[in-house]
Amino acid sequence: MDYSANRIYLSPPHMGGQEEHYIRDAFNKNWIAPMGENVDGFEQDLQEYTNRNEAAAVSSGTAAIHLALILCDVGLGDEVICQSFTFTASANPIRYQGATPIFIDSEPVTWNMDPQLLEKAILDRMEKGVKPKAIILVHLYGMPAKVDRILAVAGKYDIPVIEDAAEAMGSAVEHYKCGGFGLLSIFSFNGNKIITTSGGGALLSDDRRLIRKGRFLATQARDEAPHYQHSQLGYNYRMSNIVAGIGRGQMQVLDEHVKARRANHAFYFEQLEGVWLEEETLQTMQTPAFTGAGTSKGIYFLREPAGYFSNRWLTTILVNPEETGGVTATDIRLALEEKNIESRPLWKPMHLQPLYRSCKHYENGVSEKLFELGLCLPSGSNLSNRERLRVVSVIRKTLRDVHYE
Ligand SMILES: *Cc1c(COP(=O)(O)O)cnc(C)c1O
Numbered sequence: 001m002d003y004s005a006n007r008i009y010l011s012p013p014h015m016g017g018q019e020e021h022y023i024r025d026a027f028n029k030n031w032i033a034p035m036g037e038n039v040d041g042f043e044q045d046l047q048e049y050t051n052r053n054e055a056a057a058v059s060s061g062t063a064a065i066h067l068a069l070i071l072c073d074v075g076l077g078d079e080v081i082c083q084s085f086t087f088t089a090s091a092n093p094i095r096y097q098g099a100t101p102i103f104i105d106s107e108p109v110t111w112n113m114d115p116q117l118l119e120k121a122i123l124d125r126m127e128k129g130v131k132p133k134a135i136i137l138v139h140l141y142g143m144p145a146k147v148d149r150i151l152a153v154a155g156k157y158d159i160p161v162i163e164d165a166a167e168a169m170g171s172a173v174e175h176y177k178c179g180g181f182g183l184l185s186i187f188s189f190n191g192n193k194i195i196t197t198s199g200g201g202a203l204l205s206d207d208r209r210l211i212r213k214g215r216f217l218a219t220q221a222r223d224e225a226p227h228y229q230h231s232q233l234g235y236n237y238r239m240s241n242i243v244a245g246i247g248r249g250q251m252q253v254l255d256e257h258v259k260a261r262r263a264n265h266a267f268y269f270e271q272l273e274g275v276w277l278e279e280e281t282l283q284t285m286q287t288p289a290f291t292g293a294g295t296s297k298g299i300y301f302l303r304e305p306a307g308y309f310s311n312r313w314l315t316t317i318l319v320n321p322e323e324t325g326g327v328t329a330t331d332i333r334l335a336l337e338e339k340n341i342e343s344r345p346l347w348k349p350m351h352l353q354p355l356y357r358s359c360k361h362y363e364n365g366v367s368e369k370l371f372e373l374g375l376c377l378p379s380g381s382n383l384s385n386r387e388r389l390r391v392v393s394v395i396r397k398t399l400r401d402v403h404y405e
Helices: 019-028 037-050 061-071 092-096 115-127 147-156 208-218 241-251 254-272 279-284 288-293 329-338 366-373 385-403
Strands: 054-058 079-083 100-104 134-138 161-164 184-188 201-205 299-301 315-319 374-377
Touching (some): 037 054, 037 241, 054 061, 061 134, 061 161, 061 201, 100 115, 115 147, 134 147, 254 299, 254 315, 254 385, 315 366, 366 374
Parallel strands (some): 079 134, 134 161
Antiparallel strands (some): 184 201, 299 315, 315 374
């Protein structure tokens, strides 16, 4: 790994300034423990931000998903529906519970779970005598899913929704704030997320009892007694008071981070849209599968549908080699790497992962296509204008070189 200052990272941490104050306070009070003032304060901040009744700070987003599944009573032999186009942490906790994931492909407008396929899967599984225990919905790259439609399907069959909002803090659609709906929601504060505690997560709900139960399970399920007594299986999933101090400082700059990430996206869009091909080529390059993505000359951006607000955690592009004169997303990634700039392919869908290939999945080809054509560009909230220009100039040059060959 290259730790030099010259390297441009995909999504590095960005401290606001107050984080150390909260940590120092914990040191001064010698409260170097799980739980404490910072944890309480951070949970309060999260509740207020999402309008949720209760939030529990935990050790990771993955731990929060695991707890959410336990709270939905998911156990051995159960089936849980999960978005296929996501990071593996959305799905792994299903396996921790001895349950089986059923993967659902994405629709092309938001790149998240296709509501039609979701209903098809539920009906199909019910016909086979197994009703899915929960639905794990993801807002990938910060773009909210088709929340109304998903909630309608979930409600029709009375299946709880777990909202994986790990990438979507600060995003919203209509009146739904990401992290603010569904039976349970989770956030991640991993180092690459829109705010970070270096590692951490949160579990949120409007049902106070559920979150209190989650907190209990996250602290080794210790019964009330002077000695250590346990009648249930617990976990060590609580967030430490030091780490929560970073979280309190980060909450103060969350909105600024969203603004900066959206500005990155706007910059890339402006700089790369329509760089290359001639007007007549523009007429012929409608790619039906991605009408919602918005066109530019061989480079496609994910558009915000009306009523949607994405935090633009990562700016993603689709590169169609049929329109760029053969330049692929891989060509661009390698050219960027050569200039010490980190970029990354989109998430490889779970139904294509060796770990999950044998699982039941309902697909339409969308996420596979996205994985084939997509690239995540450097998107940090601390990315400077000079750095963004460096990225854009490498991409432009890669496109141009092939054109003049
Ligand atoms: C980061 C992430 C997670 C997991 O969060 P951790 O805090 O790293 O455990 C889960 N789901 C998605 C979609 C993520 O991007």
